[in-house]
Each structure stands twice: as C-alpha cells, then as structure tokens.
Amino acid sequence: MNHLISAHKNGFLTPIRQWLEAVEIDHPDTARFLCRAIPASCPFAREVRFCDRVIVSIPPLCKLNPFYDQIINLRFKSLMYLADQCGEDVTLYC
Structure with a gap:
C-alpha cells in the first residue's frame, strides 16, 4: 500500500503530462481538430x-x-x- 501512495506522490502520471505538454502544433488541420x-x-x-x-x-468532467x-x-x-502562424480568425472556436 505504501508503494502505491509513494507512486502517487511522485506522480506516476507525470510522464504522460510531460508528453502532452511537449506536443508541438505544426499543422493547421491538427490545430483545427484540437x-x-x-x-x-x-x-x-x-x-x-x-x-x-x-x-x-455527474460531477464536472474536468474534475475527473x-x-x-x-x-x-x-x-x-x-x-x-x-x-x-496561419493568420486565421479563431473566434469560431471560442
């Protein structure tokens, strides 16, 4: 049990978070999709x-x-x- 607690404190999800933060957006179609x-x-x-x-x-989904x-x-x-980079009007996505 202590192993699970220490894994949570050390952030076993940290590699996925770091990967998501490192994603570069370099194509307009990808950016529009996201x-x-x-x-x-x-x-x-x-x-x-x-x-x-x-x-x-159902709680707010961001909390899950x-x-x-x-x-x-x-x-x-x-x-x-x-x-x-593309000079597009992004108000469509707001």
Missing part, C-alpha cells in the same frame, strides 16, 4: 432526475480528468498557432 474536439470550458455538472428525484449526479490542464494547454497552443 480546437473543435477540446471544449473551451469545463463541462458543467449534471443531475439526472426522475419525478423530482436525483437518480445520478487528471490531464485537464495539459489538454486545455494543447487547445490554447492550437489557437495560438492558428492565429499567429
């Missing part, structure tokens, strides 16, 4: 109700994703690439 696929903000929590009773409560910050950073890099 801007469309990654939502601009954290999806809201939902409650599924039946006859005024909550059946299921351990890579949320890195994915949002990818979206930002994509927007910046499209605006700065």
